[in-house]
Amino acid sequence: MAQHAAQSPRARTDDTRSERAASAGETVISVDGLTKQYGSDEAGVRAVDGVSFEIERGTIVGLLGPNGAGKTSTIKSMLGLIVPDAGTVSICGVDVDSDPARAHGHVGAMLEGDRNVYWRLTVRENLEYFAGLGGERPSKVRERHDELLERLGLLEWADTPVNELSKGMKQKVSLASTLARDVDVIFLDEPTLGLDVEASQDLHEELRRLAEQEDITIVLTSHNLDIIEAVSDRVIILNDGTVIADDDTTELVDLFETQSYRFVIEGTLSEALETRLRDAFEITCEQDGSQTAIECIGADSETLYGLMDQFQDAGVELADIASVDPDLEDVFLRVIDDGLGVRSNGDRRYETRDRRRTVSARTRLGRAP
């Protein structure tokens, strides 16, 4: 989890911000029983169905789910952009429904990437405009905006109209505009879209810095699970409008950790050997060009050596052996495909794995055994 400073290092200057007194473990976002149905009766779609969670200050949470799971409806309800049928959302203790203006004062959102910003304005003018919406005067925020632009590598473009910048730079301007006001919470939808690898890496580091050093709480959605795994402290997975997994990112990935091995052999596996292996072990085989990859799931060291003996006896040349670490993508696919319920919230209830199922199609090679 992100480290929580006892008090935000940022200068809290105006009266509104005094209510944001930061304390370790303070709940910043509270969602309780959120429900949203589009249309009525049986013809309607229950997009969000009793979603509840709390998020602590300075935490980065990845909100995941397949298409139509209810992520956007949940986020729009949290931002007060749609009115839920039931349930409550409070941000920094302020109920979004009954006092939207004060709740929004705590929040920045980047929902449509570079379409969030005004392309005819310069980078700095965009920041000043968005800070102004929160009641901050340009003269007061200039220094902070310069720091922000410097960190995002945008300072030399401060006086350039946004429409002259590349897609990646526009994306960064959008993030900078989201942070132009002194907010407690930011919502980011697909923040790395259009960024190259280096710019994505810079963004990861900036998000971690914002959470750890400035105590900003970040809710992130992305179809790129690498970014979620790289930056999120916690992952909430939605499916059919309900929360089906909610845990620390590392806990969730560790939960699915299993000792699996992947052997790569030159050529193809003979039918006789494949039958012998399938009789004795739980394996999957995949032809990859001139090589064959054989993955053994849930293998202990005895199995590993048993398999190696079989290859040796058959005169098979081993090109590579590696253990396989699951990543967040594997976890996501298993939770969604197998319908495993993974909730923490006090009563950890982890279902047993079905070891016959494999996620090997997308596993990555990990450390050598």
Ligand SMILES: Nc1ncnc2c1ncn2[C@@H]1O[C@H](COP(=O)(O)OP(=O)(O)OP(=O)(O)O)[C@@H](O)[C@H]1O
């Ligand atoms: N305005 C709307 N009117 C009717 N149905 C809607 C509306 N908005 C969303 N839905 C439906 O509600 C369900 C949840 O949609 P939502 O956009 O919240 O999911 P999502 O997880 O964000 O999906 P995606 O990843 O595809 O954006 C879907 O079945 C969707 O078709």
